[in-house]
Amino acid sequence: MAEYRLMKGNEVIAEAAIRFGCDGYFGYPITPQSEIMETLMLRKPWEETGMVVLQAESEVAAINMVYGGAACGKKVLTSSSSPGISLKQEGITYIAGAELPCVIVNVVRGGPGLGTIQPAQSDYFQAVKGGGHGDYRLIVLAPASVQEMNDFVGLGFDLAFKYRNPVMILSDGVIGQMMEKVQLGDFKPRWTDAEIIKMHGSWATTGKTPDRKHNIITSLELDSYRQEKFNHKLTAKYKTISENEVRFEEISCEDAEYLFIAYGSSSRICQKAIELARAKGIKVGLLRPITLFPYPTKKIQSMLSKLKGILAVEMSAGQMVEDVRLAVEGKVPVEHFGRFGGVIPTPNEVVQALEEQIIKRK
Amino acid sequence: MTEEIIIAGFGGQGVLSMGKILAYSGIMQDQEVSWMPSYGPEMRGGTANVTVILSDNRISSPILQEYDTAIILNQQSMDKFEKSVKKGGTLIYDPNGIIHPPTRKDITIYKVEAAEEAAKMQSAKSFNMLVLGAFLKIKPIVKLENIIKGLKKSLPERHQHLMPMNEKAITRGMEIIYEVK
Known part of the structure; x- marks a missing residue:
């Protein structure tokens, strides 16, 4: 074991x-x-x-x-x-x-x-x-x-x-x-120099050999057109990442009418808030983004038809909520609840915010 | 089973390590555990507390506002956490230094004179294990054998010779706790 x-x-x-x-x-x-x-x-x-x-x-x-x-x-x-x-x-x-x-x-x-x-x-x-x-x-x-x-x-x-x-x-x-x-992972050996050359020799500064050109590491490009071309390359890379690397977790979402969206420690507090809210008969679930870039925008969009409202819970004055609003495009109400400055929200406060800011807002 | 506990007192009373031993014991019996200390400015000024949760299920929030059990070891913590015990919950306290004893009627209150007992045993370091023993008498959520295993895991190599003293203190703690009616 x-x-x-x-x-x-x-x-x-x-x-x-x-x-x-x-x-x-x-x-x-x-x-x-x-x-x-x-x-x-x-x-x-x-x-x-x-x-x-x-x-x-x-x-x-x-x-x-x-x-x-x-x-x-x-x-x-x-x-x-x-x-x-x-x-x-x-x-x-x-x-x-x-x-x-x-x-x-x-x-x-x-x-x-x-x-x-x-x-x-x-x-x-x-x-x-x-x-x-x-x-x-x-x-x-x-x-x-x-x-x-x-x-x-x-x-x-x-x-x-x-x-x-x-x-x-x-x-x-x-x-x-x-x-x-x-549960910690097994020990993996560090890469040897030969392995680094084999895997990353095309770009890494591993020491130039006669059979290849210099590998130059820089972020400087004084030619605007070449810089723009490089920016296009980066943009394409970020698009590939957005398409392939989105990670999230859904908790109690099957029958949810309301949704918390929260990451990190706030998502843990929301899980407790779900227990408290469901004990009161409020059907609420949690979407926990695991990757913040790329953001689970499409996932949020796919959930909207069943939702009456979303509360973004974060220990900030309202930052991630902007990405939620970009995903939702006004189709359901989105509100933010946060404590900040080092104050951690309590699960009860989160439930209260859901009731006051989302459920009773009609 | 889920048990949500806060242990609160002065820095140096062994509050954090008591919580750690409890959490390790939970792991020894395949439970989910969390241990969340106060690490802020308050710990630099004297008071220390730790929230420990043991559960058969995945633990949601490691930070709570209400507890099944509060173990309170100084007056500041009494002022702060007596009101945070769930209705029907348990409050265990050491009367040493307590000017205003707990007054709630909707919880069960126990006293453990651990500081006095530690002085009698001429072993101030046994204090937190006396309290832990007392807690386990009232809430046998972990088996004694697992506590011993947890203790062994928590103690650094140089302190392993203190095992017998700690075991003795746990057993003694179980004997000296009593309910306050």
Whole structure:
């Protein structure tokens, strides 16, 4: 039988990275995600697998170390929390512009500015709509459990290399600090240099040999027409991702007249709210987007004919709700309910919001 | 079966580790578990609490507003969480340092003089295991053998020699809890 462990979400990110054959972690401490680097430092993977773990002098340095590692075809990872992720944005857009794979973990806390160290989901816009400059997208995965913190490290690297695109794991202080039971993956060896050349030699800077041209990693293109052509290439890639990589979970949706849409820790609170609401006879279900980009737009559209209203629940002043409204196009009422600034909504508040903002609005 | 518990007290009383042992014990008997600590500024200023859920089913919210059981170990936590016990639920408290004892009539209230007992045993570190034992007497949701396994898993290597002391404290805790009528 599989062995289960009791671990914090943050600790699991570290353990999963080692087990997935990650080559390097570069970070700078910030609450509520410091356990990621602390766990790596305790585990000393450089002795076991050769994985590099480095506390950089700043978040800016850390993301540029990731940029360098990714350029060499290595599996590299960084993590931070909201203010630190803001600092990384320049590096992230360069990585996206250079079409490099990497995984970035954001264990979100309340903002803006230094904000609070408590959980929030107020970095949705930053993760999904840009954050850095230029026409680029991150693939954004939203774990709702400690198990998914484990699973999404592997999935994140798989998607990052499949599309040569940075992947963000958008977690929050609840999932990062909580302990749950988790089944860790088996150990995978790190790629050898020969394997990296075989798989990624067409683009990675693995050392030029006489039989091929230089592989140049850059996000600079001074010829506007060539830059536009490259932007078209990126757009086509994002379209392919949108068509093939949408992930979501439906809970109690079979007979639902009302729908919560929530990701991450808010989706957990909504599950409790469903128990409470159904005890009162309210038929409500939950759609939990697992990928935030690509967003399950078509899935939402396919559910509308049976729905009387949708409540988007998120720990922000209203960010993801905009994507819900874009999907719904005014066909059913959509409202937002959130607590923010580090305050976590209670399941009762969510049920009350559903009753007041959606059910009684007629 | 689902049991939703809050354990609340001062930092240093072993609140978080008590919760961790309980959660590990749940895993030992194939249950779903969650352990959600307060990690905010309050833990830097003294109070600490943890929400532990053990269930036969998938756990929905790891953060709750009402609990089946509240284990309360200081006055601030009493002020905050007495009202959060579900109607018909259980409140267990250590009277040490409690100026305003609980007054609710719609819940069952138990007292465990764990701080006093730990002093008698000359083992301040046994405090949280006395409380855990007391809780298990009232709510035998995990088997003692699984608690021992959970304890073993939770203790770092350097503290494994403390197992007998902890086991003794759990057993003693079971003896000293009593209902407040």
